[in-house]
Amino acid sequence: MSSNGRTNGASVRARLQHPIIDADGHWLEFGPLVREQLRKIGGAKAVEGFSMFTTLVQEHLRLSVAERRHQRTAQQAFWGIPTKNTRDRATAMMPQLLYERLDEFGIDFTILYPTAGLGLTRGSDTELRKAACRAFNIFSADYFRAYADRMTPTAVIPMNTPEEALEEIDYVTAQLGMKVIMLGSMIKRPIPAAVEHYPGTEELLTWRDVLGLDSEYDYDPVWEMCVERGLSPTFHTGSRGYALRISPSNFVYNHIGHFAAANEAVCKALFLGGVTRRFPTLKFAFLEGGVGWACQLYADLIEHWEKRNIEALAEVDPANLDQKLLGELVRQYGNTDMAEAFTPRDAALDTVLSAQGSTAVGGIDNLDDFSACRITQASDIHDLFVKNFYFGCESDDKMNAWAFNRQCNPFGAQLNALFGSDIGHFDVANMSHVVPEAYELVEKGLVSEAGFRDFMCTNPIRFWGEANPDFFKGTVVEETASAILSEGTVETRPNGHATSQLSK
Numbered sequence: 001m002s003s004n005g006r007t008n009g010a011s012v013r014a015r016l017q018h019p020i021i022d023a024d025g026h027w028l029e030f031g032p033l034v035r036e037q038l039r040k041i042g043g044a045k046a047v048e049g050f051s052m053f054t055t056l057v058q059e060h061l062r063l064s065v066a067e068r069r070h071q072r073t074a075q076q077a078f079w080g081i082p083t084k085n086t087r088d089r090a091t092a093m094m095p096q097l098l099y100e101r102l103d104e105f106g107i108d109f110t111i112l113y114p115t116a117g118l119g120l121t122r123g124s125d126t127e128l129r130k131a132a133c134r135a136f137n138i139f140s141a142d143y144f145r146a147y148a149d150r151m152t153p154t155a156v157i158p159m160n161t162p163e164e165a166l167e168e169i170d171y172v173t174a175q176l177g178m179k180v181i182m183l184g185s186m187i188k189r190p191i192p193a194a195v196e197h198y199p200g201t202e203e204l205l206t207w208r209d210v211l212g213l214d215s216e217y218d219y220d221p222v223w224e225m226c227v228e229r230g231l232s233p234t235f236h237t238g239s240r241g242y243a244l245r246i247s248p249s250n251f252v253y254n255h256i257g258h259f260a261a262a263n264e265a266v267c268k269a270l271f272l273g274g275v276t277r278r279f280p281t282l283k284f285a286f287l288e289g290g291v292g293w294a295c296q297l298y299a300d301l302i303e304h305w306e307k308r309n310i311e312a313l314a315e316v317d318p319a320n321l322d323q324k325l326l327g328e329l330v331r332q333y334g335n336t337d338m339a340e341a342f343t344p345r346d347a348a349l350d351t352v353l354s355a356q357g358s359t360a361v362g363g364i365d366n367l368d369d370f371s372a373c374r375i376t377q378a379s380d381i382h383d384l385f386v387k388n389f390y391f392g393c394e395s396d397d398k399m400n401a402w403a404f405n406r407q408c409n410p411f412g413a414q415l416n417a418l419f420g421s422d423i424g425h426f427d428v429a430n431m432s433h434v435v436p437e438a439y440e441l442v443e444k445g446l447v448s449e450a451g452f453r454d455f456m457c458t459n460p461i462r463f464w465g466e467a468n469p470d471f472f473k474g475t476v477v478e479e480t481a482s483a484i485l486s487e488g489t490v491e492t493r494p495n496g497h498a499t500s501q502l503s504k
Helices: 009-015 031-062 065-071 086-093 095-105 116-122 126-143 162-174 192-197 220-228 251-255 258-272 292-308 323-333 336-341 344-349 378-386 398-404 431-443 449-465 478-487
Strands: 021-026 109-113 151-157 180-183 187-190 206-209 284-286 389-393 416-419 489-492 498-501
Touching: 009 095, 009 431, 021 416, 021 449, 031 116, 031 126, 086 095, 095 151, 095 431, 116 126, 116 151, 116 180, 126 151, 126 162, 151 162, 162 180, 162 220, 187 192, 258 284, 258 292, 258 389, 292 378, 292 398, 323 336, 389 398, 389 449, 398 416, 398 431, 398 449, 416 449, 431 449, 449 478
Parallel strands: 021 109, 109 151, 151 180, 284 389, 389 416
Antiparallel strands: 187 206, 489 498
């Protein structure tokens, strides 16, 4: 519950001069209904594909801790949706009830993501995965169609291959008229060397494809279609159960930070892979992981470029070692053992740190890790990162304020935080308290009223509306969206001056 004394979001909304747009609400699939509808739409394969992920979770929960420890698999989420607040549980299940209660929550418009449907893109069976995603998207589009002035559902897009993604994006936009897409990410792929040595381990020994860098496929055709169709891709894949988040006994250990970790991996790959350079108008959103990781990544990219750009590498190139001077210093300051062990050749090769000296670069031809971004100065990172990336933030996360701290962020940047209510899930005990919790940032002096407007209104309008000017047409926020998009955006540039950038 919010600590500011307000009982619901309507009282907060009443004092604002702008609408509130929820960039990441969730609806709960009522299993018997969804499975029956998917069967009618896509047959038994669609139902099997839909059930595969939830069945796997249920199977893991049936294991004992000792069995999970033996298999080294993660404790899965249990009791993950509201129950005691039965009205909120029903609200997440039924669009009509959600529609009637949005004013109570203080929310004008919401983009709704699925719950069980979040796992549909992860299926390893291509036929089942494609069937489930297609049928689920058809069902979702129809399920929410009557409420389009205040809510819109998200299409789930499998990304195991570019062709698979292109096919589904084309269908949901051309045939279903859907406006929001959630792309699969962290794609599980077999490790070739492991399969060669240990046949049959394709599902056990895997790596995660982060799409933008070192991928098995070229995803540029997907980004091209997104630009052509006026889409702003979103990611909502976590990393619970991967790598360091595989506690067999503690769900909270596995849950904390898992969205942020997955989001950082994909965001970093898209940036270093040059996607924002090749597609400068394309915006990406990374949901439910907050913005703290993004502030850290933005700063780290700048700091790493300053130390690892192609010119700066001269500072650590073994060829630039002054062997004569080093020998003199060793004789003057080193102990007897060091002086006896020292030879110019060993010093140049630096046998402890880089055994083969200047040739030990891992076989790469281009030493510039930033070459795909074509970074020539640190401010280029600001331009390619801040404009193109948006970050979904839950209302109770105090780290949201970091996005608005221009004194802290390099080049006085304000990162694009998006308000995500996360209604429908266990961390929202009362849907009517979400907006008041978000407003506490203003009441505590952590975010200005202008920043709050960006968070709750301007940023989501720019994210979806600049790619698709008709995105909010026919909705209750159409007038506000039209005004914001027509006035263009104003941002602080690295030189400290504000410049206007006209919206599309």
